[in-house]
Amino acid sequence: MTYLAPFKKRARDLSTEMWDSFSDFFNDNFFAPVHSETNFFRTDVRDCSDHYVVEAELPGxxxxxxxxxxxxxxxxxxxxxxxxxxxxMESFIRQERHFGEFVRRFYAKDINEDTIVATFTNGILTVKCPKISIPHIEQKRIEIH
Structure with a gap:
């Protein structure tokens, strides 16, 4: 059994490795449902000072x-x-691919909606949302009388 881990794994003895492989083989229920969030896709949102960038993974x-x-x-x-x-009449033994509608919503105030640009390349949707330019108002001191 091969393990992928982002951190260094502690040294294990051969008997533990063999037992884990044996357990994995017999405990993996081929007909078990997949317990994951459906109708969901991953996104990254970046604030790039004058605009926001939303990148969504939408493979397939x-x-x-x-x-x-x-x-x-x-x-x-x-x-x-x-x-x-x-x-x-077609029946699945196991079905892990999800079908239907997938939706994500983001609250984004002060966006210039007329200049939003979206591109889709290699399964990644990139949405660039320029911010509304708010003029910088210099601080004004008010005299107290």
């Missing part, structure tokens, strides 16, 4: 399946994936 989607909207200070990214089942 085409550009036509993705919709980006900005309404009432909310940036909404949605993507829809249809099931590829051709025959209703």
């Amino acid at each position: 989607f085409s550009k036509e399946d993705i919709k980006v909207e900005y309404d009432h200070h909310y940036l909404t990214i949605s993507a829809k994936r249809e099931s590829h089942i051709k025959d209703e």
